[in-house]
Amino acid sequence: MVTVDAIVKLGGSVITFKDRPLTVNQEVLDRLAEELSASGLSRLIIVHGGGSFGHPLALKYRLQDGYKGPEQREGVVATHRAMLKLNEEVLKALENSGFKPISIPPLASALASSGRLKRLLHEPFVKALELGFTPVTFGDIVFDDTRGFSIISGDNLMTELSSRLRPSKAVFTVDVDGIYAEDPKLHPDAKLFEEMTADELLNLMEETRSRPVDATGGIGLKLKEAYKIASMGLDVYVVNGLKPGRLLKVLKGVRVKCTVVKGVKP
Template identity: 40%
Template sequence: MTLSIVKFGGSAITLKDRPFTVRRKALKSMCSQVLNHVERGGKVVVVHGGGSFGHPLAMKYKLNRGLISDESYVGVALTRLAMRKLNEEVVKEFVRLGGRPYTVEPSSSFILEEGDVKEHFIEGVEEALRRGFIPVLYGDVVLDRGRRGVSILSGDAIASFLALKLKADKLIYVLDVNGIYLEDPKRVPGAKLVKFLNEDVLKRIGIAASDSDATGGLLKKIKEAFSAFRGGVKVVCFVSWRGKNLLKALDGLDFKGTMIKEA
């Protein structure tokens, strides 16, 4: 029985240029593919990003710099509230499709120090899996023992961390494009899809400015993925929700996307 950590990208489940707007078709497809795999005996932990719910607020209040003013406290509250709303949408979709989602709050599971995880309590995730649930976590603003007071813990970082700690078989990042490209496929027609990603190829990838967000953008996502791969997660890949590529990756079938491999 395999354990997979699946990260729903914020840009895949929301419209980034329209605040608080869910991409219903994409979210339904992702949840459905996860459930198809679970129904065949697989175990899955889902982590989702912030997209147009959390990122605009986090950037508006400069939460990547921590508690820098009285307004920061307002920003923390509003950003966390927005992320809960998006989490509610994800959970509701799983329920509509007959799934058994169980939200595990990141703010109660992690304490950081200068942006890095210092303490964690993930027994709730493990127990939820044992009880037959699909644990659902999300990127959030969490307490930080360092000078900042709070830090953004991205969904990408949570997914990578859980993949290592739970000794997952697979870590799958679901994107709005087919995988990792040498150039931004939304800007450059005919951009080349990278099928196998290693350290050498990583140096050649151009990270577009549009990929910058409150959590560090595409480059940070790739670095988190490499961290899990180096730590022993055998399958680390990037896929689109389209064409049932998520389900194919979960089931161990050929899929269109990008896989991390040794150089």
């Protein structure tokens, strides 16, 4: 099995303007691609979120509820095409930074059951890395054997890929400095956890269950997936992708302001 240096999630709130439909934050995307290149790591897997491309359309057509009627077909097509457009922008940024990126869309490589990821082909990711490519995947619509179709997030894919491919580290780029005790956008003095164990993260999830960390639940899902990955024995980094240089430092093993969830060691 090929050794994976890192699996990196480029958050949708980082690489797009969430308040501007179908708009890439080009400056940030290009910089993050340069930081990935400057890390010197050649065996990377990139996952990206939907931001202002996938989320508004998925909500408009209620795709998160599965197949309810033929009128949703238009929404499935529109949402998938929007994600392909964002994916193309990510591919271009990576290629401009020296990578040979190759897209592996979940619609063609994954299946779900009852809204949960059931199977993801990992062999294409392995073969791509062996041949010197950089695999890129993203949150997407996938077919579901009970609901017709489901939305599988980039965070879900981070967990599945980490489980199968065992990267040296898993990195989530977000639009805040890491994991906080409270939403830092509402509580500027909220405590940032610079390092925590999987058990401490689980306790935080229990405490925040009745008061989600953000209004959309996005950070809440990241907490859940970060906990799963750390429970596999892998270190998880949650870092602000909007702050120049931070992703690069995480990839190079340099201490930087972020949250590290330490993997559970046997």
